[in-house]
Structures are given as C-alpha cells and as structure tokens.
Amino acid sequence: MKKNIVIVVSAMNLGGAQRVVSILCDHWSRNGYAITLIATFTGEKNLHYQVNKDVTLKYLTNSPLFPKNKVINLIWKLFDLRKLIKDIKPDFVISFLTRVNVGAALSTIGINSSLIICERTWTPFATLSKNFYWMYRILFKGVNRIIVQTEESKTWLSQNFPSSEVSVIPNPVVYPLPLHNERSVNPDTLILQSKKVILASGRLHRFKQFDLLIKAFSKIKDKFPDWDLIILGDGEEKANLDKILIELRLSDRVRLLGSVGNIADWYKKADLFILSSIAEGFPNVLLEAMTYGVPCISFDCDTGPRDMIQDGVNGILVDPKEKELGLINALNMMIKDEELRRNIGINAILLRDKYSVSNIMQNWDNVLDI
DSSP states (O other): OOOOEEEEESSSSSSSHHHHHHHHHHHHHHHOOOOEEEETTTTOOOOOOOOOOTSSEEOOOOOOTTTTTTTHHHHHHHHHHHHHHHHHHSSEEEEESSSHHHHHHHTTOOSSSEEEEEESSSSSSTSSOOOGHHHHHHHHGGGGGGEESSSSHHHHHHHHHHSSSSSEEOOOBBOOOOOOSSSSHHHHSSOOOOOOEEEEESOOGGGGHHHHHHHHHHHTTOTTTTTTEEEEOOEEEEEEEHHHHHHHHHHHTTEEEEEOHHHHHHHOOOEEEEEEEEEEEEOOHHHHHHHTTOOOEEEOOSSSSSHHOOOOBBEEEEOOHHHHHHHHHHHHHHHHHHHHHHHEEEEOOOHHTTTHHHHHHHHHHHHHHH
C-alpha cells in the first residue's frame, strides 16, 4: 500500500532545508505516494524551489479576528496544523527546522502518525533556550525519529536526548543545478576573461563572516591584481558589507551581486570558492561548488565542512581560531599553486556520487521502510 506523507516546513523560500524538501516531494510523488506539503509561514507563497504538480500544497493561516497578535496566531496555527493532520491521516509527518519541529510535535500529540523531525543546525535545537531542555526532552519523547546531517550532531543528541532514535542523512547534491526563480546574472558580462574569480555565496548574515573574508582579501589584493572576489546572496549584513567595501576602497575588486538563479554558471566561472562561516550545519553551497570541481577553502566548523573535505586532498580546511590570518594563508597558498588547485578540484568532483540524489533518497526510503 502506498504511503501517505505530510511534510511541514516554514516556507519554500531559499534555503538548504527547503531544497531537500523539494527533492523529497519530487522523489516520493513520482513513486506514487500521496504527498502534502504544509507551509507554516503565512503570506510566503512564492516557491523558490518548485515541487511536483502532484504534491498538495497547504498554507497555515493567521487568526481572522487577531491577525497581528503573535501569541494568538501561534496557537491558531498549532490547531490549524493539528486539524490538517487529523483530516489527512498520514502514515508519516516529517517536519524541518527547530521551531517547526516543536510545532509538529505539539500538533501530533495523540495522533496515530509516525513523527520524524529534521534538525539542520550544527547543534540540534541550538535556536531554542537551554533553560527549557527538560521540556524538549518530554516533548520529543513522542518523536519516532530525529534526522540530522552529521555524526557530530548525532553524538550530541545521544548525549542530550538519549531516548531518541537518530539517523544521519546528509543533504543530497543536485548535479547539474537547475535554474531558479531569481534573476540571472551572466558572469561573462561582468568578469573580464583575464580575471580570476574567488566566489562566496550565502545569506549575508554575521555567522557567514563575509566581513572577515573581505578584509582577508584586502590584504592580498595588491599581490594578486588579476583576482577578484564575488559574493552572492542577500541579507541583513548588506549595508555593513557595503560600508566595509567603501572604507577599504575595494568596490572595483569585490562585488556583492545579491541572489542569483543561475548559480551553476558562477561555479563554472569560479577559480576558488570560500566558505568563511563560523558555524554550519551541512553547507549546500560548499558541496555544490565541490561537485562542480571548484577548489574550495573552508573554515573547519564543528560540523559540516569536515564531512566533505579531506584537508589537502579535495579541499583546504582552516582552523577557525586562526580567523583572518588563517584565511589569508590559505588564499596565498591556493592562488600561488595552480597545480594544487587543479588536483583539489579533480578530487572534489568525486563527491557527486557519494551525495547523489539517488543515494541519499535511498537512505530516506530506508528510514520510512518504503
């Protein structure tokens, strides 16, 4: 008998969890399963990641009487989600991201559906208050399984939530990458053929440390005048980064291009990719860049990059404690050594098979026993 599956996520905007959700929806719906995708964030109905036409889309609503009261709307959505799940009667409810996971756990109490929650942060439940861990332990006793992306996260869970069944399923990589809804920016119209490109991509957030990357580049730019830095992505740090570019007089060498729908074209153009984050769960952009054969440099976060990069073989890991100096040293080494870049890029491509959609989806099928 074909399974009936509900997937709950905040919204289908840009993000690693959302990309995985779209792949799961496509995979299971094509195999004949009934898939309902529920978005909890009212008003966000633009799909950055498209889903199969056979997937049923549902959106939670705010209270019609108190649409601006956050507490009332939260309670309203919990009851709305619970009603939807009771009506659908799914075999599985799969939720993504911590706050949505809490809502799914509350909404499924007493409902005969298997609940699987998916944590994406470097430390599971990192966005929740540590003062309430006891409450989470009680709440998540009703969870049938927790999915994390790295062995480090599984170890943390086994120590802090010992009663939970935990599986490690990393993100899959789609190769080649499809176009998305954002505007496309052609690299060849912006970058001279004689220029080499250092690429970085992600949400412009302080955890991504793009300010540190820009400052590191400013220290080597005169030594390597044929190399430019391109940063893709939008976010709250945009104004601060623009200010840094002006202060360091880098506007002719560093460009902030916003989000683009044709990031694959930029991976093809890039000569180096940098992940400067202080912390990551399982960084999709790093995996994508590696599968396109781009030699990569990344800080060795507690989780994520070290699962993909074998230092000196298919990428370079930088000790986070070395901060700007460590990044400068790694950039110097990689820019100077063309053969090193070539060999690292060739080895990085091997990740295409390990993290292929077919391999990762088989792991998901095994968890659901389908």
